[in-house]
Amino acid sequence: MTVYAIIGGTGLTQLEGLTIHEALPLDTPYGAPSADILRGSYAGREVLFLARHGQPHRIPPHQVNYRANLWALKQAGAKAIVAVNAVGGIHAAMGTGHFCVPHQIIDYTSGRAHTFYEGDLEHVTHVDFSQPYDRQLREGLVAALRAENAAFSDHGIYGCTQGPRLETAAEIARMERDGCDLVGMTGMPEAVLARELALPYACLALVVNPAAGKSSALITMAEIERVIEQGMGTVKAVLARVLSN
Template sequence: MPVYAIIGGTGLTQLEGLTLDESITMDTPYGAPSAAIVKGHYAGREVLFLARHGHPHRIPPHQVNYRANIWALKQAGAEAVLAVNAVGGIHAAMESGHLCVPHQIVDYTSGRAHTFFEGDLEVVTHVDFSYPYDEPLRQRLITALQQQGYSYSSHGVYACTQGPRLETAAEIVRLERDGCDIVGMTGMPEAALAREQDLAYACLALVVNPAAGKVTGIITMAQIEQALHNGMGKVKQVLAAVLAD
């Protein structure tokens, strides 16, 4: 079975039954990762954890060192990545608290270091990214969601925006017209970099707010934080089911 790495918030290291073994601090050719990699065991399986935004949570989406994070996880022994992302809901089904396992992604970011294949290369390299998420890993997440009985969507198109600001209502109209179902700020270039490193990668997205213009009034951080607090328990249960499989 693969060695799983989980990328998300620091609270994910608190899975019931997880034994923490060590904290790995490393540098990479691309600089320092967001935080130390936490190594542990769950149900007899080695697990790696990385806090995408640092510990404490202090690195905004557009300044995350995605290359260092993916490189470090690969060097630490990761073979597959389970990425947890907080997102806004565009499609009507994507209400706060809903879980989605996206099957596609559209990248609207700019200026992020997005590839390992640059500089003094021996040969130009292109990776196929037609289907950005690993299908067997997606199915493991879907099976775990079915087992837990949570409200979820087995497909969805993730729109990745630059941040750190939230989107305008007009931008959400555009994203919806483009076929996007959820919107977040951390899905890319993380997914593409994992593909370049031959890491199976799938996303478990937790909807924490309706996207701009989908409800009256403004979106507040207090609402998002409350939705994160309410939904993280479900996320942990799903991840635990995948790790125990």
């Protein structure tokens, strides 16, 4: 049976309904993960849960130890990963409260430890990253969103920026020219590290604000938190459907 791991981002530092059997304070060759890996049951299935930004929410996107997080999940027995991400909307279809299951990603980050294949290697390894997200997992998320009657897009290009600051309007305009539909700060190197560990990986993105320059209103954390609170019910229902299927 596939053991799913859920990586919770901003707004999902805890998974309501998760019956915790044990907390695993794992160590890895890359240091400690963001928080203990929680092993439990959710929607009748064994599941692993990790709060990407720590518990409490304290680790900014550029300082998340992505290598330790992915290594620890693999070590704990994960066979597939669903990542939940709060993002900004660039494309007109990606309005506040909209969900997206992205199919592609562009990496604008810098200075992040982004591979396991470095140091004293016996040989150079390249992984195929043409399709960064697992097709079967994406289809499961799309089916679950459809069953929940959620407003969603079944594809999109996620642009990952460095953070922790939000982007300038000019940067968003450039990303839009590049084809990005969404902007976030945690999609990379998480996705490619999962690929290097041969872990199927997909993203469930919730649009929590218009990207810079896409609205005349000021982007505030209070508004972002309000949208997250409204959207988390759907996130949890979608996760339950994916797990139970």
